[in-house]
Amino acid sequence: MSDIEFTAFSSSDVEILKRDLLYQGVFRMVRYHLRHRCFDGSWSQTFTREVMERKSAAGVLPYDPILDQVILIEQFRPGAIGHPTDGPWLIEIVAGVYGKDESPKEVAIRESMEESGSDILDIFPICEYFVSPGGSNEYLHLFVGRIDATNAGGTHGLPDENEDIRAFALSADEAFAMLQEGKIKTSPAIIALQWLQLNRTWLRQLWQTK
Numbered sequence: 001m002s003d004i005e006f007t008a009f010s011s012s013d014v015e016i017l018k019r020d021l022l023y024q025g026v027f028r029m030v031r032y033h034l035r036h037r038c039f040d041g042s043w044s045q046t047f048t049r050e051v052m053e054r055k056s057a058a059g060v061l062p063y064d065p066i067l068d069q070v071i072l073i074e075q076f077r078p079g080a081i082g083h084p085t086d087g088p089w090l091i092e093i094v095a096g097v098y099g100k101d102e103s104p105k106e107v108a109i110r111e112s113m114e115e116s117g118s119d120i121l122d123i124f125p126i127c128e129y130f131v132s133p134g135g136s137n138e139y140l141h142l143f144v145g146r147i148d149a150t151n152a153g154g155t156h157g158l159p160d161e162n163e164d165i166r167a168f169a170l171s172a173d174e175a176f177a178m179l180q181e182g183k184i185k186t187s188p189a190i191i192a193l194q195w196l197q198l199n200r201t202w203l204r205q206l207w208q209t210k
Contacts, residue, residue: 059095
């Protein structure tokens with residue numbers, strides 16, 4: 001699932017009768033004509049669904065177990081322009097897409113340096129999941145990464161990708177408070193911070209001994 005090249009799906013419970021390419025750009029929009037087996041053993045009627053196909057991604061929450069600080073980032077997101085109350089600058093964790101020759105861990109480590117200037121010293125998996133399977137094939141791997149946040153912060157990103165990313169350090173408790181107050185609205189950041197809130201004690205003990 002590391003790229004958006006279509007692989008013919010084979011299953012005795014799903015029939016893809018036709019696949020139309022509607023748009024090709026950074027993402028790809030396709031229309032499936034399909035039917036599937038129902039829970040009672042019968043077959044559904046043939047129906048259509050549009051799916052945005054895109055590269056899979058990896059995200060990482062940089063965390064300093066000594067200072068008990070996390071690194072979050074803020075950047076412009078065009079998909080949030082039309083939100084009635086919040087603007088298009090969103091609080092997130094480091095993340096990026098990966099290709100055929102990269103592993104999710106490698107992407108998380110690379111993106112941490114590119115987007116936050118933080119060198120990942122150790123990494124631990126949180127979970128992996130479909131981001132929005134009702135309309136997209138996007139698949140995300142989530143990690144927490146051990147860092148030294150002593151001099152963390154600043155503006156980062158790749159100019160040739162029009163990235164303008166503000167990285168900032170804050171205590172884990174401050175980040176949890178932002179989450180509780182509804183100031184964080186992106187699912188990777190929400191999931192990663194909730195995971196850290198549940199696992200912080202043993203994770204600090206593990207990483208403080210290294």
